[in-house]
Every structure is written in structure tokens, then in C-alpha cells.
Amino acid sequence: MAEPLLNVCNLKKYFKTRDGILYAVDDVSFSLREGETLGLVGESGCGKSTTGRAILRLHEPTGGQVYFRGEDILRYNKTKIKGIRRDMQIVFQDPYSSLNPRMNVQQLIENSLSINGVRSAAQRLARVREIMEIVGLEQRLLGAYPHELDGGRRQRVGIARALILNPKFIVMDEPVSALDVCIQAQILNLLMDLQRRYGYAYLFISHNLSVVKHISDRIAVMYLGKIVETGDSRLLFAHPQHPYTKALLSSIPIPKVGVERKRVILTGDVPSPIDPPPGCRFRGRCPNAMPVCAQQEPALRQVGDTCVACHLYDNE
Amino acid sequence: MNDQLLKIQNLTVDYRSSNKTVHAVRGLDLNLRPGETLGLVGETGAGKTTTALSILRILPDVAARVLSGEILFDGKDLLTRSKKEMRQIRGRDIAMIFQDPMTSLDPVVTVGAQIEEMIMLHADLPRSGLRKAAEDMLEVVGIKRERFDDYPHQFSGGMKQRVVIAIALSCNPKLLIADEPTTALDVTIQAQVLDLMKQLKKTYRTAMILITHDLGVVADICDAVAIMYAGEIVEYGTLEDIFDGHRHPYTEGLFNSIPSIDVEQKTLEVIEGLTPDPTNLPSGCAFHPRCPYASAHCAEERPGETQLSDTHYVRCFQCAPSKEKELQHGRTVVERL
């Protein structure tokens, strides 16, 4: 197997808050090959967005390593990190707040070109036109301001802005969550098409499991800052092993009638990630909690088709 | 039929600003029997919320104009009621749940007091009985009565939505309008709230209009479904009619746009283009510019309701019974493409 494009090892991001330390991302590891999509799913506050941002060093990670093409970019200094930015990009969730309202489409897209040293205005414009063509934006929109565009077109501008530097790896932070289903489908098709044509690697962050399953090759499920289960997307959906994954999958409302499903409805809410108790973080809501769960934190290891962090599988 | 709880006929609502007119709802018909749950499905700007607000008569006064139609609730037209009568109907007979539980509770009043207030407005209870009634309501929605004196910020999102439901149901309304009640919640919490709503539906026999864009939620909880597009209902039927036998091209596109959990798909079959500008709607059928089956006729005349069965109707020329074969043909062509 070829060396992975991105290798994240024991990534940690803690925030100091008034009430204690918030363990947003705690010891997360995964890898990503060129042209591959890893879906990162979880509920709000589980640290999935923070993970994406910590990899890009938009939030400075507290610990761990991020190897991009074999080099640990967390050790890069400010000038060196600027060099790597063109290879690692991000598309944001909210197509309303992620575009500067005072810049038009052309300025928004070409901004990163001028920062990364393309001096000639004609060259920049040509590249902007080219990229607009690729993401399906009409050329007449060059001078339009974000508020004049609908959600789908705004998100296309966000995608164009990320693609214009020809990155290798793109963090997709809930790129379709704010869009209507029909527009969502259009954008999903666009993203998958772009990946086929240019071989981008995506870290696709979402809380929408159907969307994640559709676009991802592999999936990692996060709960309170930890990956609890990860594996091939088809296998994980077919045979979820972690009790949380099971509950999550059975909670998805399926648009079909007459489908009998065994539903696992979790009790209680997601606990606060501030100073979590020792042991397994899911045990408070887990239908299968055992005494050992309170004492020892389960490690992520291969069980059957997927990697799972749960004491239920200690004897396998 | 006379056993309708709610009967909306030819409702038309515009929003006017200085230079534009938004045609939000255009000739909407809707029936709801007591105890029935109707899912009102559509994309942003399809007119779902405007319909709900017109039923409660809480449309923004300045801009909105109800141009025509009647909303018969229990046989009487809500649109002709006085403001005072409407105030009594709201909350007592018709209650509404809004999308965002974070902002629909008053942050400086305890949740218990907010439920009490609702009961006090509409029920004839002595002051001493208020607290007990409100505590009971909390228990109904699965919150411990001890939390009566807590403030909204001490509750999580899912719990807040439960409180909102408790307030809405506290006067045992005949009709509950829920506007995207679970959209702001996480999936596992959404499952909890939907479960609760199903349970309450059974015990209280409250009729419900559930506004949502999530067909999965509809399948879970509704009896009937209305698909809205550009201010009108393009297809209406029972859950089975819509999910297993939908006929309108828009409904079809809507279903195709949702990535499936259990089937492998390479690409999604999408509806091309965008929802039309509500200030400048296309002629004829509003969907025709995006419709793969559209004919010249679709651009000229607005399709009326074609009754497919007792429970199922569709607004589409291509779905009229005589055109059945043509449609079948159209589908296979698209599949080959």
C-alpha cells in the first residue's frame, strides 16, 4: 500500500474554560490516502470540526503529530506553514458567514491567489474563470456579492476558493448541512465528481449519516473527543459494533414506510466534554455498560470488520 | 365531509415590499381530520411556514396580505374571527412549536412558570392547582418535576424542546402545528423527541401539522403527506401514496436527492436548477423549467388537481390517467440516460 497522504497521530486539542479543561479532541488518530474520503461523524460538540481545524492548524493543537506527505506539519514554523496551506484547504459549513460580505465573487475566489504570489491580474482572472467553470458557477456572477447568491451558489464559491490553489487535501466541514436536499444532492455530486477528476483527499465532517455514507470510503465515528469506531463505510453501516454507532445508525429517520427496525433510543444527553470522568466516555448513556467501563478507558482495536473502542469486545 | 377538523380552501398569501411581491402561498387546499398527523414537506421558501402562520393568524402585519381563501377550523372560518377570539383560540385550540428551542423559551423565566402561564391563560384552574398541573405536564414530556424551578439555560437542546412541547400541549389543543421541531437537534436526541411525539400523539389524539424538509421524519410519524413547491401543494396523499406511489416529478426528484442508507449509489439523481424566485414565478406549472417530463402545455396552463385515488391527488398534466403510458415511457428513457 502506498504511504498515506495524511497521517494524524494522537491529535489533541484542549481548551481552557472557566469551568475546567475542555477535551475537544483527545487522542485522535487516522490516516488518509490520495483520492480517498474519510467521513467523520458525531453529534454536536463531539470535536469533529475541531479535529478538522486542528489538522490545518487553524486551532493550534495541544499535542500529537500530523504527518502530511511524511512530514510533521505541527513542527512547521509560521512561514513554512504558509507554504503547506496551498496543499491543505477547507470548505466551511455556513455559506452565509464564510464569505466576506464586502467582496464580490471574483475577489473572494482570487484572494488566495494574490496571497500566494500570483501577481498578474490577467493570470488571476483566467484562473478564476477556469475554476468557476469547474465548480459550475456562471461567468456572469463574477461581480456578484454573496448576498445576491443562493445557498448552493455560495457554497460553490466556497468550494472554488478552496480548489483554486490546487490542494491535495480538503477538509469539508459540514459543506452541505445548511442546504436544501435538492441543492445538497447537486453539491454532493459536484464534490464526488471533482474527486474523481482531480484525486483530492477529503476529510468529510458531518452529522448527517446518510450523506456521510454516500460520499465516504471510510468512516470514523466520534463521541466526546474520541474515535469510538472506524472502518470501511459499507461494513460499518452493515455491522456496527460500538453501542454508540448502533444507536446512531438506528436513530436515522429513513424515508421509507413499512420498514421495521429495531431502534436503540439512547437516554440522556451528550455529557459535557469538560473534565469527563475516567473510563469510557459513553458509559453514562450506554445500554451495555459494565463495571469495567468506569475504570478503564477502552482502546481502539480491530474487531471483526471495524476498529472499535469498547470493552464488550475485550475477549475477542 | 363534515368530520374535518381543519379545512383550508384556496388560501393565497403575498408578501409585499416597496417594489416586490412575493407569492408565498398560491391557492392552497388542505384537509385534516381530528387526530391525524400531516407532514408538510418542501424546501426553503416553499411556503410551509407561511401556511402555518396564516392558520394562527400571526403573519407579519406590515408585509403579508391574505388575498383569498378560507381556513375552516371546527367549521368556522379563522380568517373572519376577531383579534380577541383569535387570542383565545391560539394556545387553547391550536398550539405551535417553533424550530429553535434555544430561542422560543424566555430565558429569564423558569420553565415551570412558562408552562403555568400558558395554563393560566386558557384553563379555568384555581391558582393553587396551577403548579401541580404544570408539574404534571413536565412529567408527561419526560422531565422530572423537581426541575420546575430551573431556567431554560440549565436545560440541553433536547430537553428545551420537550419543555416547548409541554407548553404547547398544556391546554390539550385540538391542533398542534410543529415547525421543524427536530431540525436543530442531534440525531440521537431527535430520535428521543420523535419517540415522545409519537407517544403523545397516541395518548392525546391531537391532530398535528408537522412542517419539515426531512422525509425520514415524515415516514416516522405522519399519516398523510403534502408536498409543497413554490407555494402550492403539488402532491398530497397518505404515507403509502407518497412514499411508495409518488407521481409528481418534483416528489420523485426529492426522493432521489436523498442519499440512501441501505442502497449503494454512485451519483444522486438530482433535480437540475434552483427553486424559482417567488417574486417572479414561471408561467403555467411552476416546476416546468426543471421538470424532465415537461411539455409545451406545462408552460401555458397551471395544472389543477388530478385525483388519483380517494386519498391521493397530484398537480401535474403528465400524471393525468390518460398519460400514464407516456410517463412510464419517460421514466425508462431517463433511466437509460
Add this chain to the structure above:
Amino acid sequence: MAKAQKAGVGHDAGKVKRPHARGGETWRRLRKNNIAFISLFILIALAVFALLADVIAPYPYSEQDPASFLQTPSAAHIFGTDQYGRDIFSRVLYGARISLSVGFIAVGVALVSGGLLGAIAGFYGGRVDNVIMRCMDILLSIPSVLLALAIVAAFGTSVINLMFATGISTVPSYARLVRSSILSIKDQEFVEAARAVGTSDAVIITKHILPNCLAPILVQATFGVATAILTVAGLSFVGLGLQPPIPEWGSMLSDARIYIRDYAYMMVPPAVAIALTVFCLNALGDGLRDALDPKLRD
């Protein structure tokens, strides 16, 4: 095939548009707002009159004509003369110099210093923020007129001191305004997006954050000029402004007060000048707020 063609028919989302320079766009919108535009015109005219006072004014502002004091408006003195026989029209013109320059410079100083402090506090946060904002709170806790009086009383009544005295008490409000706008904008995703493509802090502040908080600041500043003119007028009115014979609208008003029963016409020119300037500034502020909002552009 047919599908693909129809996709383009979609709808209106963007009309064909050429990119405009931001300044041009704002100017175009401001011109559409009649009241704001007329106000701007009047203010410019006032400024020009003030600058050309030496040329336009028929008499020097301090020239006394004992022969013709307390005269009602006439061809020789279109606004009349005051108790020393000085031409009121000339004095109003020269007064505009003082009032406008004190107003604009006081606000300019307050805006720059307050804005800078607020920007630093907002962008870096933490302890820096705390120290700066607590100092601002202390400044804010002293009544502004009292502070101005104290400064003028302590340092004397020069034009510079007057500017300083009227400006300093508004520093905290600019600091607060800038800080809160920066706080609300710096966490927006487009700022993060700029960071993700490798934009430096300085460019982020100047290109992405400041333009987005410019509107409320500029509007506040125009209102601030009006307030400053009123404060200077007020100080002069109580005798702590500029010393005679330097003409200043407030002190002219103060002088005319004694003769209000018999020679009310004396009050009218400076009073109208103050009111007109303040009104125009406020209207301009309103107009700017609308013109600077990209969402209202059409």
C-alpha cells in the same frame, strides 16, 4: 440533454454585473438618498465658506463699528450687527472655521485613538483587553461635561485644548464600538477562511475585519462631530470656550442671550448655523449607514 439546458433557466440569482470599486458603489447609493446627499452638499458648502471666510466676509470678524451697533439686518450687514457693532454674518463665517475644525478634529483624534485601542483589545483579547477596557470604563465614569470643564479650566482655553477636552470623553465609546464589532466579526468563518489560505494578521485586520465594522464606526463618527460641535458651543456658552473676540457659534449665542428680549435677531444666525450643521451631520450619518450596507445595494 434537455435537463442540462433547463438548469440554466433556473432563476434570477445574479443579474449581469460588472465589478464595482467599493467606494464608487457607496457613493452611488449615497447619491440616491436625497436628504443625505443634500446634507453632504450643505456641509461641504459650509466648509468652503469657512475656508474662504477671508475672501467672502465683508468685514473682519473683530472690527467694531461704534456708529452702528445692534442693527437689524440691512443691505450693509445682512445678518445685522451685535452690541459692539461687529458684522454678524462675518462672525458666523469665521465661527464656522472654529466650530467645524474643532468638531472634526476632536472626533478624528477620538476615533483614531479609541478605534486603535478597541481594535487591539478586541483582536488580542485576554489580559490586554481587560486592561484597556477597564481604563476606558474609568474614563467613562467621569461625566463628560465635567471632564471637559476640568481640562479647559486646568490648561486654559486654546483651540487645541478645546479639541482635546471635547474629544477625550468620547474615546471610550469608540473603543467599545470597535471592540464589539471586531469581536463579532473575528470569529466568522470568512476570517478563518482567510487564515486557511495563509493570510497574515495585518491583512486580515485591514482587509477582512475593518471594512466590515467600518459602517457603524463611520456613522457614529458623523454623529460624534455633531455632538462635539454642541459641546464646544456649550462650553463657550458658559464662558469656558474661546475668549473674545474670537467668534465661535456657542459664544455668539451666549452673547446674544442678554439681548433676547429686544434684539432677538442676533440669536438667529448662530443658532441656525449650529442646528443646520448638526442636522446635516445626523442625516449624513443615517445615509452613510444605508449606503455602506452591501445588502441594501441594488
